[in-house]
Amino acid sequence: xxxxxxxxxxxxxxxxxxxxxxxxxxxxxxxxxxxxxxxxxxxxxxxxxxxxxxxxxxxxxxxxxxxxxxxxxxxxxxxxxxxxxxxxxxxxxxxxxxxxxxxxxxxxxxxxxxxxxxxxxxxxxxxxxxxxxxxxxxxxxxxxxxxxxxxxxxxxxxxxxxxxxxxxxxxxxxxxxxxxxxxxxxxxxxxxxxxxxxxxxxxxxxxxxxxxxxxxxxxxxxxxxxxxxxxxxxxxxxxxxxxxxxxxxxxxxxxxxxxxxxxxxxxxxxxxxxxxxxxxxxxxxxxxxxxxxxxxxxxxxxxxxxxxxx
Numbered sequence: 001x002x003x004x005x006x007x008x009x010x011x012x013x014x015x016x017x018x019x020x021x022x023x024x025x026x027x028x029x030x031x032x033x034x035x036x037x038x039x040x041x042x043x044x045x046x047x048x049x050x051x052x053x054x055x056x057x058x059x060x061x062x063x064x065x066x067x068x069x070x071x072x073x074x075x076x077x078x079x080x081x082x083x084x085x086x087x088x089x090x091x092x093x094x095x096x097x098x099x100x101x102x103x104x105x106x107x108x109x110x111x112x113x114x115x116x117x118x119x120x121x122x123x124x125x126x127x128x129x130x131x132x133x134x135x136x137x138x139x140x141x142x143x144x145x146x147x148x149x150x151x152x153x154x155x156x157x158x159x160x161x162x163x164x165x166x167x168x169x170x171x172x173x174x175x176x177x178x179x180x181x182x183x184x185x186x187x188x189x190x191x192x193x194x195x196x197x198x199x200x201x202x203x204x205x206x207x208x209x210x211x212x213x214x215x216x217x218x219x220x221x222x223x224x225x226x227x228x229x230x231x232x233x234x235x236x237x238x239x240x241x242x243x244x245x246x247x248x249x250x251x252x253x254x255x256x257x258x259x260x261x262x263x264x265x266x267x268x269x270x271x272x273x274x275x276x277x278x279x280x281x282x283x284x285x286x287x288x289x290x291x292x293x294x295x296x297x298x299x300x301x302x303x304x305x306x307x308x309x310x
Contacts, residue, residue, distance in 0.1 A: 009077075011045035014038055015053060016074040023061050076145065098287040099128045101137035101149040105205045106274060107231055107247065109254045111150060114168075117294035122287045138163065141277060148288050149277040152206040164281045166292055169299025170271040171248040173210060175264040176255055178239055182262035185244065189265035190218060197225030197243035199234050207272055211246050214270040235259050248272055250298060 018027040018038065028035045046053050053067035063071055083097070098118075102111055111129075119125050130137070130146065137149045141163060155165040175193065177185060185192040193215075200222070201207045215222050225243040228234035238245050239260045246267065247255060255261055276292055283289050 008045065008048065011041050011048070012070075012074055013078065014041045015045050015070065016078060018042060018054075018061070019063060019067070019071045019074075080145075096122065096124055096287060097126045097128050098285075098291075099145065099147045100130070101140055101146040102129055102131045103134045103137060103149065103151040103153065104131055104229060105134075105152050105201060105207065105231070106150050107251055109251045110171075110248065110274070113250070113298060114150075114291055114294050117298070118287060118291040121290040121294070125287055138277065141279065147278070147285060148291075150274065151277060152272060152274055154206060154273065155275065155277075162279055163277050164279070165275045165277055166283070168274040168276055168292060168295035170273045171250045171299060173207075173214075173246050173267040173270050173272060174249045174252065175244055175246055175267065176238065176261045177244040177264055178242075179260060179262045181244065182264045185264045190220060193244065193264075194220050195223045198222050199226045199228060199238055199243040199245040200224055201231065201234070202227060202229045207246065210270050210272050211267075214267045235261070 014027070014031070017030060018024055021027040021030055024035050024038050024042070028038050031038065042053070049066070049070070051066040052064050053070055054061040055064055056062070115127050115129075119127070130140070132140075134149075134151050134153045137146065137151070140146045141149050150168070175185075175189070176182070185196065198211075200211065212222065226234070226237065228237070231247070234245055235247075235255070236259070237243075244264060249266065252263065256263075274295070276288065276295075278285075278288060280288075283292070
């Protein structure tokens with residue numbers, strides 16, 4: 001870090017308040033400062049950054065493009081400062097926050113199981129979860145606002161940039177359908193799947209690649225009846241007997257309980273891997289260590305649910 005160019009956070013705070021209040025007059029009232037003093041602080045910040053942060057439109061101050069970037073960073077910085085105060089001085093100062101990014105392709109039921117197990121192992125753990133696209137979550141991990149990312153996207157190498165991929169486990173896959181449809185398809189599985197309407201995950205997902213590879217190896221044709229980025233919507237849609245779908249077998253019990261579906265068969269030889277992405281190669285965060293241990297334990301202790309795999 002170049003300590004010769006440290007940011008003046010008092011100046012940044014004044015800028016942040018000016019932007020939030022919509023002008024120097026309102027900000028001066030909020031901060032109980034004189035307007036000339038506040039204007040001088042803003043000019044100092046603009047001088048140190050080398051760019052104007054506002055331009056005037058009539059009587060209003062409007063953020064420039066650089067100002068919008070600075071404002072987004074300031075929002076994040078002062079939000080984290082508020083969290084720091086809460087963590088150290090608030091009534092829940094003993095809580096340990098774990099900021100997780102969960103790729104939207106990772107099954108929610110799997111994540112819920114992992115979080116339940118992790119909370120049991122780590123006292124006073126407070127999971128803070130964000131759901132989003134794989135690439136956006138990795139960006140947030142790199143910026144330091146997330147502790148780890150859960151994803152199904154395999155790494156191109158064990159370390160990517162400054163990030164490291166830790167295998168959570170490899171989970172067998174099974175086919176599910178509405179109960180009446182599942183009964184019809186089970187007898188001649190997997191041949192019964194030929195041209196059966198399939199509800200598939202997004203085309204760029206690792207699960208989609210596993211499904212298509214398994215079908216290609218058996219010369220079966222997939223009839224696509226719908227594509228879903230969000231697995232929860234896919235499951236609800238499948239209840240209406242619209243088609244069959246594939247999910248990791250780790251979700252079996254919850255699928256049967258929550259949705260009106262049954263298992264058709266297991267895609268023997270096909271598994272999907274899930275990863276925890278961190279900035280540490282050798283993990284020190286006890287909550288992350290506990291989560292990975294939970295996942296591996298879950299992977300090893302899966303019930304034998306194979307009905308008619310091929």
